[in-house]
Amino acid sequence: MSELNELYQQLILEHNKSPRNFKKIEHASHYAEGFNPLCGDHYEVWLTLDGDRIADIGFQGSGCAISKSSASMMTTSVKGSTVAEAERLFEKFHQVVTGKWSVDENIEELGCLGALTGVAEFPSRIKCATLAWHALHDALKNSHAAVSTEVLTKKGENINGQ
Numbered sequence: 792m793s794e795l796n797e798l799y800q801q802l803i804l805e806h807n808k809s810p811r812n813f814k815k816i817e818h819a820s821h822y823a824e825g826f827n828p829l830c831g832d833h834y835e836v837w838l839t840l841d842g843d844r845i846a847d848i849g850f851q852g853s854g855c856a857i858s859k860s861s862a863s864m865m866t867t868s869v870k871g872s873t874v875a876e877a878e879r880l881f882e883k884f885h886q887v888v889t890g891k892w893s894v895d896e897n898i899e900e901l902g903c904l905g906a907l908t909g910v911a912e913f914p915s916r917i918k919c920a921t922l923a924w925h926a927l928h929d930a931l932k933n934s935h936a937a938v939s940t941e942v943l944t945k946k947g948e949n950i951n952g953q
């Protein structure tokens with residue numbers, strides 16, 4: 792298990808250093824912005840749909856290593872898949888990182904996203920790991936509004952106690 796953790800850590804650092812699909816898409820059909828004020832993560836997500844398939848996806852912005860590598864892995868995981876597949880993967884990823892579903896039972900389907908499931912033990916980082924996914928979800932609804940994890944925070948626990 793420690794070997795796997797080491798591999799996962801390297802994967803996170805690598806995606807953080809060289810994020811995939813780190814680009815703005817001109818004339819994107821869908822767009823959304825995501826903020827995580829608790830950590831200062833801020834990303835924009837663009838995508839182009841071809842029918843119900845995600846033909847292209849890109850993101851830009853800045854934030855911690857978890858949020859950036861998660862955004863990078865999100866783009867590689869959903870590029871080429873259908874909207875329904877992307878939403879199902881988000882649901883799976885979300886349930887695992889929030890500790891509702893077991894990692895072991897879902898690890899195969901999660902692929903490289905498994906690298907981020909360790910955040911389940913660190914509630915303040917869950918928002919970092921899911922931010923880009925919330926933005927994707929929002930973009931797919933074609934709303935051009937910004938999403939903020941503040942909304943999630945109000946429903947959940949007050950992490951920094953302020």
Ligand code: ZN
Nearest residue numbers: 830855858919
């Ligand atoms: Zn963060």
